[in-house]
Amino acid sequence: MESLSGRKKVLEQKPMNFWERMYLPAIFRGMAITFMHMFKKKETIYYPEKEREFSENWRGMHSLKRDEQGRERCTACGLCALSCPAEAITMIAAEREKGEEHLYREEKYAAVYEINMLRCIFCGLCEEACPKEAIYLDGPIVPADYLRKDFIYGKDKLVEQPITELEALKAAQD
Ligand code: SF4
Numbered sequence: 001m002e003s004l005s006g007r008k009k010v011l012e013q014k015p016m017n018f019w020e021r022m023y024l025p026a027i028f029r030g031m032a033i034t035f036m037h038m039f040k041k042k043e044t045i046y047y048p049e050k051e052r053e054f055s056e057n058w059r060g061m062h063s064l065k066r067d068e069q070g071r072e073r074c075t076a077c078g079l080c081a082l083s084c085p086a087e088a089i090t091m092i093a094a095e096r097e098k099g100e101e102h103l104y105r106e107e108k109y110a111a112v113y114e115i116n117m118l119r120c121i122f123c124g125l126c127e128e129a130c131p132k133e134a135i136y137l138d139g140p141i142v143p144a145d146y147l148r149k150d151f152i153y154g155k156d157k158l159v160e161q162p163i164t165e166l167e168a169l170k171a172a173q174d
């Protein structure tokens with residue numbers, strides 16, 4: 001029957017000859033291919049003993065950055081969450097109190113900031129959307145885990161380690 005698109009091809013099935021019915025040539029060809037692969041360079045990396053080199057634009061785990069004085073850069077504007085196609089980011093904003101100027105750079109900060117690593121597709125849109133240079137995907141591989149709840153990373157895992165008092169003092173003097 002004519003196909004609607006006119007592109008249908010009728011394939012004729014030729015009867016197999018004697019050698020094809022023996023299957024031996026196909027088996028030997030398959031074994032030869034397997035044999036050749038035994039001497040090829042192995043692509044498998046024995047992680048975590050060995051680590052693959054990543055490209056410069058590699059996107060790993062997120063990190064919430066601090067400024068030169070060790071204060072959290074994030075101002076909880078929510079642009080990263082809005083730009084996230086996977087809806088992986090949630091946050092709760094809070095007002096900075098008097099005396100907390102050394103902890104948070106802006107008047108508003110993220111009291112809670114969570115990323116669901118099972119939802120994240122590491123597209124980097126949160127990084128691009130951030131007006132405060134507060135989030136970068138420059139961390140390591142997100143490690144495997146057993147429970148879903150353990151893939152929800154909070155500020156304890158995401159915020160950069162605080163800089164030492166000496167480093168903050170030096171930065172303030174510069
Ligand atoms: S990398 Fe993409 S998917 Fe992951 S949190 Fe950022 S915007 Fe969402």
Ligand code: SF4
Pocket residue numbers: 073074075076077078079080081129130131132133134135
């Ligand atoms: S990480 Fe950047 S975009 Fe996201 S809430 Fe903080 S300041 Fe806004």
